[in-house]
Amino acid sequence: MSTPDISPTAATSPTVSTPGAHRPRPFDRVLVANRGEIAVRVIRTLKRLGVRAIAVYSDADADAPHVRLADEAVHLGPAPATESYLDPDRIVAAAVATGAEAVHPGYGFLSEHAGFARACREAGIVFVGPGDEALEIMGDKIRAKLHVAASGVPIVPGVSDPELDDAALVAAGEGVGFPLLVKPSAGGGGKGMQVARDASELAAAIGAARRVATAAFGDDTLLLERLIERPRHIEVQVLADAAGTVIHLGERECSLQRRHQKVVEEAPSPLLDAATREHIGRAACDAARSVGYLGAGTVEFLVSDVAPDEFFFIEMNTRLQVEHPVTEVVTGVDLVEQQLRIAAGESLAIAQSDVRFEGHAIEARVYAETPHRGFLPSTGAVLAWRPAAGEGVRVDAGIAEGQEITAHYDPMIAKVIAYGTDRVQAIERLDRALADTVVLGVDTNVGFLRRLIAEPDVRAGRLDTGLIDRMPEAGAGVVDPSPALVEAAARRFADDEARERLMVDAAGPTAWRTATGWRPGVVRAPEVLLAPRDHPHDVRTAAVASAADEAATEAIVRVGDDGVVWVHHDGEAAAFVRLDRRTHAQRRRDAAERGGLAAEPELRAPMPGTVTAVFAADGDTVEEGDAVVAIEAMKMEHRVVAGLDGVVRIAVAVGDLVARDQAVARIEPHAEPHAASDQE
Known part of the structure; x- marks a missing residue:
């Protein structure tokens, strides 16, 4: 099996080859x-195989890249996923109407929905995925743990009784011992998971997890697991055909996580040796075989960093994984093609002895999010998009310039994958690829990803699921924009102002009105007052020289409809707003009138979303740090907390839709007591 070519000319394709790739196409028409x-x-694999690709789309995705790439597309409905991508009836109807022989569910949405798979089969359409038994058992974390334990696969100690209420769960959790991880039984992706280190935290964690589970999955069943400190998260890719053949394609290291969501993944794991790889691979195959698995699946384990031969089953994902490209790159196997051929009834053309691992691959997930605001989702129009290219680089993306990133869907917009002959080369190529990735118009985590893979522990392969949380800069504060970024933004503001003056003076401008910085006998460089968009109090004064320096001319600059200037230069990106001197002076006066209070009295929505909870009534007394409102968007719940003591005035209700930076409450600080006079 040859190492895959991931050249720049195929930067957005699967770019892998599979034994038997010249076999007849498995289907004629497949709906994605x-x-x-x-x-x-x-869709790219479907096209490579000569299969007609049918896309589906919501109102928000009418002109999305996947729609343009497909051979035909079907409109599903409004933007909310529950009325489009999560509606089994609409998708089955679209498949029937277009004559699709099979449906590929991708991941997320309905990919692990047993009812959807059954509906496809009842309509005479092949569901590209496992059978009902695997979906039903492995789709329920409680059932899955009990099931694989009966097959001899080790599991993490915990509580998995769906009949227990909150009080009983707290009592049972105390019996297991702290710290504990509270997990929704349904769903995946880390959504709803909470950590509890004592009984009081457990009670609050159970309430929060039930709310998220109900909203996201329609099922508030929870399970508790002993939290293994500094664990490694390692998953094994399996393939299984209808003849009962089950093989594994090695493991992926997925320990770099934030809020239980994977951020960077790689293959192979720097922790495992060949013997342990084979041991954990056999356990994964046993888990898949126990449910008569069919297709591509992933068995996830927690592995002790100090004892790699000790591993515990977490769950099985009965679908393709986000991080599947790293396995494809090091094995040369197109997993989507394998899914399609298995679904068409073909036997695996690969035996376990055929699987070879060559080189090292590492993947970084690019999210539309704002790291310095706690990694909250970012929305807006994509003003510039330039994927990275180069030797050993692959980019899987689904965005285009002009596309609107909304709060309706998951914030992941691309994946950057790098391959090297060894791990060092793979990481170096990933860093360069991230530096070359240009996304303007929405905040992204690209800068954070570069800082992450530069961490000494990451470079050395000393990984665990808590590493990101221990990074001092993880989401705390904003990286100071470089002088080149400030200069490029200032120049754009100055140029725009000059154009506006010329338009105003179209009737006949004079030097007295149009000459910027003009003084008798000298022309001063114009000065621009600007600040980072999310830190408007961090004001900078930039003098714009008469000729652009080399760095400024190399910058990529875009301006949003709101006047915000976005700049990318030398691997960095930032957004700026312009301030006039009158506005700047007013803000300083406002700060003085607050009497030196460190916090703003207004509590604002950190992201666009839906209000899911209001924790205080209007007029209640709150203390600094108290949760006031909860807002949910893009699979994430965020709590807005009081920044000071005082009386709260609520401005929203549960169910309200709020915009980024919209005021949701106000804290009226307690009046300072008057000092006693000498006469009293």
Whole structure:
């Protein structure tokens, strides 16, 4: 099996080859029941195989890349996923109407929905995925743990009784011992998971996890697991055909996580040796075999960093994984093609002895999010998009310039994958690829990803699921923009102002009105007052020289409809707003009138979303740090907390839609007591 070619000319394709790739196409017409980068990735394999690709889309995705790439597309409905991508009836109807023989669900949405798979089969359409038994058992974390434990696969100690209420769960959790991880039984992706280190934290964690589970999955069943400190998260890719053949394609290291969501993944794991790889691979195959698995699946384990031969089953994902490209790159196997051929009834053309691992691959997930605001989702129009290219680089993406990133869907917009002959080369190539990735118009985590893979522990392969949380800069504060970024933004503001003056003076401008910085006998460089968009109090004064320096001319600059200037230069990106001197002076006066209070009295929504909870009534007394409002968007719940003591005035209700920076409450600080006079 040869190492895959991931040249720049194929930067957004699967770019892998599979034994037996010249076999007849498995289907003639396949509908892809998903969106974004995974829909694009599946469609590319369909086209390579000569299969007609059918896309589906919501109102928000009418002109999305996956729609343009497909051979035909079907409109599903409004933007909310519950009325489009998560509606089994609409998708089955679209498949029937277009004559699709099979439906590929991608990941997320309905990919692990047993009812959807059954509906496809009842309509005479092949569901590209496992059978009902695997979906039903492995889709329920409680059942899955009990089931694989009966097959001899080790599991993490915990509580998995769906009949227990909150009080009983707290009592049972105390019996297991702290710290504990509270997990929704349904769903995946880390959504709803909470950590509890004592009984009081457990009670609060159970309430929060139930709310998220109900909203996201329609099922508030929870399970508790002993939290293994500094664990490694390692998953094994399996393939299984209808004849009962089950093989594994090695493991992926997925320990770099934030809020239980994977951020960077690689293959192979720097922790495992060949013997342990084979041991954990056999356990994964046993888990898949126990449910008569069919297709591509992933068995996830927690592995002790100090004792790699000790591993515990977490769950099985009965679908393609986000991080599947790293396995494809080091094995040369197109997993989507394997899914399609297995679904068509073909036997695996690969035996376990055929699997070879060559080189090292590492993947970084690019999210539309704002690291310095706690990694909250970012929305807006994509003003510039330039994927990285180069030797050993692959980019899986589903965005285009002009596309609107909304709060309706997951914030992951692309994946950057790098391959090297060894781990060092793979990481170096990933860093360069991230530096070359240009996304303007929405905040992204690209800068954070570069800082992450530069961490000494990451470079050395000393990984665990808490590493990101221990990074001192992880989401705390904003990286100071470089002088080149400030200069490029200032120049754009100055140029725009000059154009506006010329338009105003179209009737006949004079030097007295149009000469910027003009003084008798000298022309001063114009000065621009600007600040980072999210830190308007961090004001900078930039003098714009008469000729652009080399760095400024190399910068990529875009201006949003709101006047915000976005700049990318030398691997950095930032957004700026311009301030006039009158506005700047007013802000300083406002700060003085607050009497030196460190916090703003207004509590504002950190992201656009839906109000899911209001924790205080209007007029209640709150203390600094108290949760006031909870807002949910893009699979994430965020709590807005009081920044000071005082009386709260609530401005929203549960169910309200709020915009980024919209005021949701106000804290009226307690009046300072008057000092006693000498006469009293």
